[in-house]
Each structure stands twice: as C-alpha cells, then as structure tokens.
Amino acid sequence: MVTVRDVARKSGFSVGSVSIVLNNAPLARYMSDEAKRRIKEAAHKLGYKPNQFARSLRGIRSHSVGVMVFDVTDPFCTLIIRGIENTLYEQSYLSIFADAHNERSRFERYLEMMLERRVEGLIVVANWLVVDINLLADLERHRIPTVIVARQIQRQSVSSVLVDNENGGRMAIQHLYDLGHRQIAVLRGPKAVEDSGLRWSGIRRFAKSTNLKLDPRLTVDLPDSPDANYSFEAAQHLTADLLQRKLPFTALLAYDDVTAIGAMRALTNAGIRVPEQCSIIGFDDVAAASFTSPALTTVRQPMQAMGATAVQLVSEAIRAGSEKRDFSPVTRLLAPELVVRHSTAIVRR
Amino acid sequence: MVTVRDVARKSGFSVGSVSIVLNNAPLARYMSDEAKRRIKEAAHKLGYKPNQFARSLRGIRSHSVGVMVFDVTDPFCTLIIRGIENTLYEQSYLSIFADAHNERSRFERYLEMMLERRVEGLIVVANWLVVDINLLADLERHRIPTVIVARQIQRQSVSSVLVDNENGGRMAIQHLYDLGHRQIAVLRGPKAVEDSGLRWSGIRRFAKSTNLKLDPRLTVDLPDSPDANYSFEAAQHLTADLLQRKLPFTALLAYDDVTAIGAMRALTNAGIRVPEQCSIIGFDDVAAASFTSPALTTVRQPMQAMGATAVQLVSEAIRAGSEKRDFSPVTRLLAPELVVRHSTAIVRR
DNA sequence: TCCCGAAGTTCGATTTAAATG
C-alpha cells in the first residue's frame, strides 16, 4: 500500500506538502508550480490512492450514499436504481446498497449499518408497501440528507421525488375517453397505497369535467398485500369477477402494469379480445409492458429521471450541509408520459 | 458519537481494557468477570458502536463486499441480486453496489473504487455481455476473493456459480420431445455468449441419443448486441423470417425467456396459436414469463440460490484467507428446473 | 512576503510492552 509518506520520499518533499498539494488545500497557493508538478508526478507514478478509511476517520467525506430499496424484485424499481447509480457515478459517489425486503426490521438494521459507514446521504426507494410513520421518524432522527423516491412525505427533513400521479391518472382516463370509451372499469390499487388515491382523484376530476359517468360497480380495489407480484393474480380474479357481473364495459383502466397484465389475461381467458372488444391501459411502463400481446398502452413513469433527480437532491443537500447553508426539503413531481401501444383502440359501435 | 474513551471513563477502566473485553481478545481471559461485566454494561448503556473506519484503518475487516452487476436493467439479474443481498445480510456484510452498464470503463473505475474501500470480496454478476479477457486479468491482479455469477471462468483465482446450461438445454428439448414434437425450431443466443453454446450442446446430445433430427435451416442465432432487451425485437424478426421460409415446425425452443416472448409475439401476429399450433419454451424464468398469454413454459435458473451460493463462496474464501488457509476457486453448477406452464402442449396430429 | 519543511495533533480502535499490586 502506497502512503503519503512514500510519495513524500519519492518526490523529495515532506508529507505535509504532499498532502497540501494533492488536496488542493488553501495553502497550496504558496507552493511553486514545479513542486506541485513533481509531487503529482510521484503520486501518479507510485499509483498512490489515499486511504478512504483514514480520511473518513478524520471526519472528511465518506463519498458514499446509502441506497435502500424496499423490494429489488419489483420490476418497477430496476430503472430507478439505474438512474440512481448512473448519477451517483457521475458525481463520484459509491453506493451502499440494501434491499429491505419489505421488512421493517431489515430496514432498521440496514439503516444503522449505513449510518455506521457514515453515508453522506440516503435514498429510499419506497416501492409498493406503505412506509409507516415510525420508520419515517427513524429517518428523521439522524441528520443526514434523505430523499424518498416514489412516495410523498410531509416531514421537515425528507425530500420526495415522484411522478405526478394525479396528472397521470388524468392522462390515462383521457386517452380512453378520446378513443370514445364511456363505460370504463377501473381497477384501483390497494387502499393503503397513496399513489392509487392520487391517480383516482385525477381520474375523477377528469370525469367530472367531461360529465363522464364512472359506474361505482365497475370500480374495484386491489387488496392490501406485501407482495408486489401478487397483484397479478389478484387483478386476474377481480377482473374475472367483474366479467361475471355482466355489467358491460369497453375499457379497463388499471392501477399499474402488472395489474393491467393480470386483467388482460383474465379477459383473454374469457374469450374477450384486446383491444377489439375491450381496451386496457396500465401505469408505470415496466419492461414487461412491451412484451405482452398486444403490447400494453400505459402511462410511463420517468423512472430513470426519478432516480437521477433523487441523487441531485441529496447531492445538493450534502453540498449545502458542508457549506453550512440551509437546505429545506422539497417535493419534485415529475411529468408522466402516455405511451400508446396496442392494447387500446377506438371503441366499437 | 460514543467512543471507547467514553466507555472507559464510564466504567472506570482504561481504553485498552475496554477494547480487549469488547472484542473478546485473547487477553480477555486475564480480566476478572466483574470487570468484564461492568465494561459491557457501560458500553451497552452508552450505546457504544465501534467506529468502522477506525477498525478498518488498523487493517481489520471492512465488512463489505463489492457487488458488480453488468446491467441492472436486465430482468434476469434482480433475483440474483436478492439472493446475494439476502445472504450478505445474514452474514452481516454490507454491499457496495455498482452497475457497470455493460461498459468496460465503468467496470474498471468501479473496481478501483471498490478496492479503495477495501472490499473483502467481490461478486460479479455477468449477465449477457461477454466478459473480455483483459477485464478478467483486472480481477486477478488484486488479491481479493472473487466470484463470478452466470459465467464460467477458467482462471486460477476466480470462482464461478452458474446454472447447468447443458442439462438445462437437454431438459428443454426433452420436454418438447416428450410432448411428441419432432420438428423443432431453435432460436439460439448470440454466438459470443457461452451459455448459448452449452445449452445447444445439451440439445444436440439429446437429439443424437434419441435420433431426433434437428433441421439446420430451423436453427438460427440471435445477433450479438450489448443490450439485453434488444433480443426481444431480434427474436421477433428472426421468427417472422423463419415463418416466411415455410418450413414447418411444431415447436420453438428459445435461448431465453425474452427471446421466447419475442417469438411468441411473432407467431401470434402471424395468426399462429400458441400452444395449439406451435409450442414455445424459454429459459431463465424471468418475472415476465408468467405474465404472458399463454404463460410461458420455461427452464428455471435458480437465481436466488445462485446469488446465495456466490456469497457463500466469497465468504468461505475470505475466512480461508484470514486463517491463512488455501482456498482454490471452484465452479458450482446449479441444477435447472423445468417449469411447465401453458405455452407448450402435445403436438397435434 | 513568499515558499517550504519538520514535527506534532487529531480521528477511534487495537495491540504491544510494560507497570502495578
């Protein structure tokens, strides 16, 4: 292992000078260019890499950010992770990664481990499960910049990044409306999930503004569940039930893509052709959405951008902290985007 | 921050004694039980947590393992990541995570950053892209235990964990054969991907043993590509081409699930019903496989187990290293599993 | 005033050699 001492010996300067030059410390302006050059050259030749532990021990930056995901298995979050990774990379941060597995105890233990490693910031990807209050209190107790992705939080110290759910809900229903659909079934998400409520209010607002009637008997909720993939089966059953009630509908608006795909399966099984006899629209634009037959029309969440934005927020907050400026947490709502594929069509007359 | 000094003050002993007791060092047997009790109590009361940086600085363990993924976006690797995470968690390791983005330069930079953090071991998830030779040399230069998942490597110092591809290929073809299929199209993976070759040799071996004829005109290769998701489109085109040639086939064996789903789309588009007119079988058992209509029959890779095994191998190697024992790298082949869903059926006469 | 160096201190935990009764 090459240390400052080695560089000092090789370059003929003292450890102090080496440290000053290599860190571009204020005192470096008193050093001659020649000295700087020689020191840098020696460092490079020896392949000197400052020991991160020694730096961190001195309370300098740890150059790492904690990334806590609630469920890596959820297809929704892989692109978010890429966005996070990508942007952290650009800013030379390394990420300490943890999959909380939707378990509170894991979350807490990981949080502690991350704090021990002195992460400079924390990004929580809160897919699916409800984040309970105590857990947020945990996040608030420590004083490091925290951003939560895909969930809005009303707290003093935590920023949020998420898609504009209300607007997204509106885009979905409007797309169906524009295609001429008037009898629309809505498969809402679990009641405990806030996203679902927001999307629903976007839907309702649009309906009200256009005098579209949404039959309450055609509006059903997914059950609460800790498993994101379970919603596929649940959606299948709910849709099958819906069909049995013999209430006509020409389109189905689903809470998310997995739900939509489940619904599509139920319709196909019942001999109903998509989109000729029934249109389907999802939400998220998960990878699997383009793999279905027909390919799923959906409202895309800009997941990679969400990840990138999260990193920008923490990194701003970190900078603010180190410069002793204030940084009040913000909520960033990113615009969703309608992706028209082949699961929606003009209504048959 | 509570330090040893605080514990020492509170308990009335010296820092040294505190350290000795709390770490159960050899010298601890000379300390009175009473002293031990009081020290432990004080530490507990103060909520003392040893500073990881200080420990690591002294060359003790860093308690972290690097996890390098070539492409997080690939649905294939999320379950592997979960397996890795899960097992690392059990062993109290924290993971430093990086997404190499299929780029060599990123890989190298991340590798360097990880080494700076003194990761005790390294796990590389080599989905899709070919790992080039130089890169392996990089892995070999440093002396930390390394395991590569999903790729077999003939090197002195790197262990491998992967599915038994050859056997998996055999299982796939045998399933089709058992259903009565004799005219089978095979969509192989890119030539540069070793997995594909191994699966193919399993297929050929089975064919030979049963006198099944595989028409070379029905065997096509996916093009090499840096993007895992591109294979969906490629498979679609290849299958469409195949259909145009008017060579009859009653089943299609695809390199992996994404490929299979692409092929399924092409068949559906051409008005061919799956599985009634053509059976399809995939490989991997990605999440999307159960979402297609009909649900995809496939050969499952035990991805979570692969991740877990990788961790076990590094952790064994780390232990061996710290006890100055030898640990020669091994290759672990995990058994695939046939998952029969609804995309395969008995051949029509 | 400008340029540079030597030496010492700090961070927190571990480990050694040494000192106490």
Add this chain to the structure above:
DNA sequence: GCATTTAAATCGAACTTCGGG
C-alpha cells in the same frame, strides 16, 4: 512470578504551528 490492568505505539491522512531561508 502471577494475575490484572494500563500507557503508549500504531494505522494513514489532514491540518496546524512554528520556524528557516
């Protein structure tokens, strides 16, 4: 000499102080 405990050195970087030219 023995059982117990402790002071001091160590790890590597960074910053401070003082001092010389």
